[in-house]
Amino acid sequence: MPQPDDAPRTDGTSTAILVAVAWPYANNHLHVGHLAGAYIPADVFARYHRMRGNRVLMVSGSDSHGTPVTVRAEEEGTTPEAIFQRYHESFLRTFEGYGISFDLFTSTDTENHRDVVQDIFLRLLERDYMYEAEQELLYDPKVARFLPDRYVEGTCPKCGYESARGDQCDNCGSTLDAVDLINPRSRLSDATPERRKTSHFFLKLSAFNDRLLEWVESKEGWRPHVKNFTIGMLKEGLHDRAITRDLTWGVPIPLEGYDDKRIYVWFEAVIGYLSAAKEWAASDLNPTGDAEAWRDWWQSPEAGTYYFIGKDNVPFHTVIWPAILMGYGDLNLPTDVPANQYLTMSGAKASKSRGGVVWAPDALERYDPDPMRYYLTAAAPETSDSDFTWDEFVRRNNDELVARWGNLVNRVLTITRRNFEERVPEPPAQLSEESTALLARVDEAFGPVGESFEGVQLRRALNGAMEVATAANQYLDARQPWVRVKEDRDHAAETLFVALNVISGLASLLNPILPFTSQKVWTLLAHDGEVQAAGWQRTPVVAGTTLPAPEPLFKKLDDSVVEEEAARLAR
RNA sequence: GGCGGGGUAGCUCAGUGGUAGAGCAGCGGACUCAUAAGCCGUUGGUCGGGAGUUCAAAUCUCCCCCCCGCUACCA
Numbered sequence: 152m153p154q155p156d157d158a159p160r161t162d163g164t165s166t167a168i169l170v171a172v173a174w175p176y177a178n179n180h181l182h183v184g185h186l187a188g189a190y191i192p193a194d195v196f197a198r199y200h201r202m203r204g205n206r207v208l209m210v211s212g213s214d215s216h217g218t219p220v221t222v223r224a225e226e227e228g229t230t231p232e233a234i235f236q237r238y239h240e241s242f243l244r245t246f247e248g249y250g251i252s253f254d255l256f257t258s259t260d261t262e263n264h265r266d267v268v269q270d271i272f273l274r275l276l277e278r279d280y281m282y283e284a285e286q287e288l289l290y291d292p293k294v295a296r297f298l299p300d301r302y303v304e305g306t307c308p309k310c311g312y313e314s315a316r317g318d319q320c321d322n323c324g325s326t327l328d329a330v331d332l333i334n335p336r337s338r339l340s341d342a343t344p345e346r347r348k349t350s351h352f353f354l355k356l357s358a359f360n361d362r363l364l365e366w367v368e369s370k371e372g373w374r375p376h377v378k379n380f381t382i383g384m385l386k387e388g389l390h391d392r393a394i395t396r397d398l399t400w401g402v403p404i405p406l407e408g409y410d411d412k413r414i415y416v417w418f419e420a421v422i423g424y425l426s427a428a429k430e431w432a433a434s435d436l437n438p439t440g441d442a443e444a445w446r447d448w449w450q451s452p453e454a455g456t457y458y459f460i461g462k463d464n465v466p467f468h469t470v471i472w473p474a475i476l477m478g479y480g481d482l483n484l485p486t487d488v489p490a491n492q493y494l495t496m497s498g499a500k501a502s503k504s505r506g507g508v509v510w511a512p513d514a515l516e517r518y519d520p521d522p523m524r525y526y527l528t529a530a531a532p533e534t535s536d537s538d539f540t541w542d543e544f545v546r547r548n549n550d551e552l553v554a555r556w557g558n559l560v561n562r563v564l565t566i567t568r569r570n571f572e573e574r575v576p577e578p579p580a581q582l583s584e585e586s587t588a589l590l591a592r593v594d595e596a597f598g599p600v601g602e603s604f605e606g607v608q609l610r611r612a613l614n615g616a617m618e619v620a621t622a623a624n625q626y627l628d629a630r631q632p633w634v635r636v637k638e639d640r641d642h643a644a645e646t647l648f649v650a651l652n653v654i655s656g657l658a659s660l661l662n663p664i665l666p667f668t669s670q671k672v673w674t675l676l677a678h679d680g681e682v683q684a685a686g687w688q689r690t691p692v693v694a695g696t697t698l699p700a701p702e703p704l705f706k707k708l709d710d711s712v713v714e715e716e717a718a719r720l721a722r
Numbered sequence: 723g724g725c726g727g728g729g730u731a732g733c734u735c736a737g738u739g740g741u742a743g744a745g746c747a748g749c750g751g752a753c754u755c756a757u758a759a760g761c762c763g764u765u766g767g768u769c770g771g772g773a774g775u776u777c778a779a780a781u782c783u784c785c786c787c788c789c790c791g792c793u794a795c796c797a
Contacts, residue, residue: 176797217797288795301796317795329795351795376727380792383725393795416797462727466794492727493791530735535728536790543734546746554759562756569755614736614744624760633755703757 167447167454169483170197170209171424173464174259177213177238178220181245181511183539184461184494187527192491192609193459194251195528198663199604199612202687208448210427212257212264213239216401217416218299222339231400235260241512248515249524250666255431259402259416259423263433267426268419269405271479272352280355280478286393289317289329289344291337297397298329298337298344305332349397352404354418356389359474363389366484367469372606374534376462377490381469389470394418421472424458425449425482448483455486457607462490489607492532494539496720509539509720521665522548522705528609528664541716545708556620556657557704560672563627563650564701566643570636575651576644577694586649589626593619593656594689600660601687609664616660623653648694651676656689658682668704675701 172193175181181190197209215235224231239258246253257264275281289298300317307315308331317329329335335344364385370378394415395404401413428445431437437444448454458468468488476482496509514523526544529551530537567576582590596619603612627650636643655676662669662682673682677696 174797178797214797219796286795297795299796374727376791380726384794387725390794396795415795417794420797462791464797465792467797470794495790534735538734540734543746546734549757549759550746553757558756558759560756562760564756566755611736618744621760625762627755628753628761631753631755634753636755705757707757707759 166200166205167451168197168200168205168207169424169428169448169454169456170200170207171456171458172209172211172253173458173460174212174214174420174423175238175242176217176219177215177235177242177258178217178223179238180241180513183509183511183514183523183527184496186249186511186523187494187531187537187539188461188491189459190246190251191249191524191527192489192531192607193457194249195524195609195612195663196457196459196604196607197252198666198683199601199687202659202662202683202685203601204686206447207254208428208431208445209253210255210257210424210431211253212255212259212423212427213242214416214420214423215239215258215260216413216419218302218398221398221400232260245511245515249511249520252666255427255434255436257423257427257430259420261426261430263430264419264423264426265402267429268402268414268422271422271425271475272414273405275354275475275478276352278478280358281352281394282355282391283350283352284393285348285350287330287346287348289335289337290347291339291342291344293337293340293342296339297347297349298339300329302338303329303332303335303344304338305329305335308333351393351395351412353391354394354471354474355391356471356474357391359477360385360389362477363470363473366473370487373487374489376492376534377465377469377488380465384466384470389474392417392471417467417471418475421467421475424472450481450483452483454483456483458485458488458490460488460490462492465490487607489533492534493536494527494530494532495536496539509716518708519667519706521668522552524664524666525552525613528613531610533608533610541713545710545712548705548708551617552705553703553707555617555624556661557668559620559623559627559650559657560654560675560704561701563647563654564675564698566633566636567647567651568698568700571644571647573698575692575694575696575698576648578645578648579641582645582649585626585629586645589622589649589653592622593653593660596656596660597687597689604663613664616657616664619653619657619660623650623657626650626653648692651692652689655692659685659687659689671704675699 170193173189175185193209197207200207213235220231220234224234243256246256289303291298303317304314306313315332317332330346337344364382367378367381367385395412396415397411398413399411401415402419404412404414428448432445433442448456460468468485473484476484526547529547530539530543596615600612600615603615630646632643632646654672658669658672659682669682676692677698678690
């Protein structure tokens with residue numbers, strides 16, 4: 152059977168890698184925090200594995216269901232479908248613009264997803280991992296809807312704070328139960344909520360507690376905050392959770408007599424990873440035409456499955472989703488969940504609801520995707536919250552991309568073309584020691600840089616590649632080809648030949664992070680095809696090749712950008 | 723409150739037992755091919771505080787202080 156990804160391999164093996172990325176909630180545009188937290192790391196990881204010749208399937212989709220979508224629709228006097236559709240399209244444009252290379256970006260609003268969810272629901276019910284039970288919840292009679300705890304406000308029974316939310320008091324920090332609030336009122340209508348009994352399906356999470364704990368404790372290499380947080384949760388003990396709600400917008404329950412209830416998003420959305428893989432396999436996007444191809448990623452024991460999410464999503468991916476998978480059976484559990492922490496905006500937490508957000512589509516109107524990808528990778532919140540500042544963006548763009556890397560390419564190509572009839576010069580039969588050492592340096596970098604990408608230590612990978620660019624600049628300064636070309640042409644020829652080869656290696660090393668400009672470098676070196684298809688290795692630059700005229704890879708940004716963006720943020 | 727992450731040079735951060743590191747900023751220098759970019763040298767830290775283990779601790783243990791997040795019927 153032909154493989155969906157037939158890129159060359161460097162080590163003779165090809166592994167199925169599922170790159171599963173958080174499902175954005177379709178109630179607003181994406182901001183740079185989303186890009187840094189999930190989409191860019193996922194894409195960098197996926198592109199690296201494609202270069203390695205692995206079969207990558209990268210999927211996600213819009214989360215179309217949920218109370219906020221419904222509420223927003225009512226505010227705007229439109230339908231949840233219309234809200235979801237608007238932002239789904241925005242997401243697709245954003246991904247295209249930033250080069251986020253999904254194999255499929257679908258949504259939870261598909262028949263396929265409904266079928267997959269209902270299949271899982273029924274099997275878990277059949278296996279006694281679900282049960283029906285009655286519970287008492289708050290109901291808003293004015294809008295005729297049961298209220299999530301968050302949508303109830305009232306006086307905190309512990310501290311007397313008058314605007315406590317149903318789930319937690321912002322004043323004293325206590326965790327609350329909405330039915331305990333004094334003078335409760337609905338945030339949807341200001342009506343006084345009433346208690347009503349309602350029946351729901353519960354997922355028996357408690358049944359998976361021990362298995363989950365054993366599984367997580369066996370995981371090596373997980374980020375400390377992900378692993379420790381999960382273990383802590385499991386040691387405290389899981390409680391069963393209702394997975395249905397009294398709603399009409401969502402996946403219907405596949406049983407008679409539940410027309411006014413829906414399967415709730417937190418159970419249903421994570422299933423999207425599986426339904427998206429199935430949708431992809433059955434679609435024209437799958438070059439093999441084999442609708443069962445999804446099994447390569449979900450059932451093969453050699454496959455790797457990686458989930459790129461923000462830290463607020465950790466419990467759903469390290470506890471609930473694995474529990475569902477265990478209950479259903481015969482499906483791979485997550486290999487790793489490299490959740491990122493938060494990206495703050497000049498010190499403040501990025502938030503869709505509050506201001507101070509850099510919107511992803513907006514930023515792309517003023518800046519190129521690669522500098523954004525570079526900065527958001529270099530400053531990614533991998534181990535702790537990190538801060539986005541325009542000052543740092545401008546500095547990294549100017550000092551690192553323009554001055555160190557872009558200028559390296561530009562200066563080498565310019566000197567070469569001017570002095571060697573626009574061709575790659577012929578090196579001597581025997582390279583000097585320093586030339587051999589530099590070529591070895593770039594070739595050997597593929598090892599550790601690759602390992603860093605595999606371990607989702609993207610900042611480390613980026614630094615590993617950029618150090619090679621520094622070494623190349625040092626080499627050039629030491630050998631001064633612009634001087635030697637006048638007195639010892641062979642010496643300069645060797646220098647430039649080696650430098651061009653190092654640049655070729657760097658284009659590949661940086662391609663996962665900088666796909667647009669790496670391809671540009673590829674073209675400037677007169678290589679054929681795509682850098683990605685050349686594999687995870689340096690592609691030799693051949694003497695005698697005619698080189699096209701270079702043009703700058705990156706634009707230098709003026710410091711005034713910092714004030715302009717600050718003014719924009721303040722609006 | 724509980725749990726988790728973090729507190730290392732002016733700034734952003736790397737570094738999990740063996741004589742404190744990078745980039746930027748600052749200072750000095752040589753060069754001039756290149757988007758006035760690149761290169762060399764250099765100033766600068768009692769590694770949050772305290773105690774302990776060890777021949778040796780930023781790195782392990784305990785206590786304390788500070789910042790951030792999570793606390794699952796919001797996703």
